[in-house]
Amino acid sequence: MSGQVEMTNPVDTSVGGMRGHLLRRGVHLSMIGIPYLYFAHGESVADTVGVSLPQLVAGVVLAALLLEGLRLKLGLTVFGQRDYEANQVSALAWGAVGVGFVLLLVPHEAYAWPLIASLALGDPLMGELRRKDMADRQVMVYSTLLILAIWLVSMTQFGTPVWMAFILAPVCMIAEWPRLTYIDDNATMLLIPLALVLLLEPFALVMA
Incomplete structure (x- = not known):
């Protein structure tokens, strides 16, 4: 059995058709607010609940699972979900795992913002361009240009090293490309670049 899945029209496989597809895209876009909530309000929420911030993040991920x-x-x-998600871990759950690992392992604005915003x-963007039958190239x-812009904005706002922006932008794009059967690209687009960030951090010393 192949570990790859064929490319399909996301509207055709979404529960709710076009409206479900639009909701799914809206939820995806809203994820850009997660770093803001984490860095602006995470500590106060954790204090209110009576746990540490890492415990709060881990608890949310465990609850989602x-x-x-x-x-x-x-x-x-x-x-808004895809029909095949009835029998496999959903994109939303994979996204929760990926975001959780980012916030637990690199809880710094220079990394968390561009990683999550890239997803x-x-x-x-990639999904909609494919839906319009645009060529892969x-x-x-x-x-890649959009993701590079995200990392460069992060450089100006949060001190992300510029050399990392030019490395991570294509990696984030490539990490979305595999069509794996059981692992959604919401996970690969976060976990693969995250692994590279962890390998490069000893040279960047952003969190030192």
Whole structure:
């Protein structure tokens, strides 16, 4: 059995058709607010709950996984999900895992902002360009330029090393490309660049 899945029209496979697809895209785009919530309000929320910030992040991810396990046990798909997600871990759950690992392992604005923003904005762009039957090379170029812009903005706002921007932008784009059966690109677009960031951090010393 192949570990790859064929490319399909996301509207055709979304519960709710076009409206479900638009909701899914909207949820994806809204993920760009996660770094803001984490850095601006995370500590105060954690203090209110009576836990540390890493414990809060881990708790949210674990809760999401428990809910995902229940959903899978019942074989449910909700409005906006893809029909095949009735029998496998959803993109939303994979995204929660990926974001959780980013915030737990590199809790610094110079990394968390561009990593999460690259997923929030880059993945929908690539999906919509493919839906318009744009050539793969054009999809790669346009998405890499967008992601590079995200990392360069992070450089000016949060001190992300400029050399890392030029390395991570194409890596984030490439990390979306595999069409794996059981691992959604919401995970690969975060976990693969995150692994590279962890390898490069001893040279960048951003979190030192």
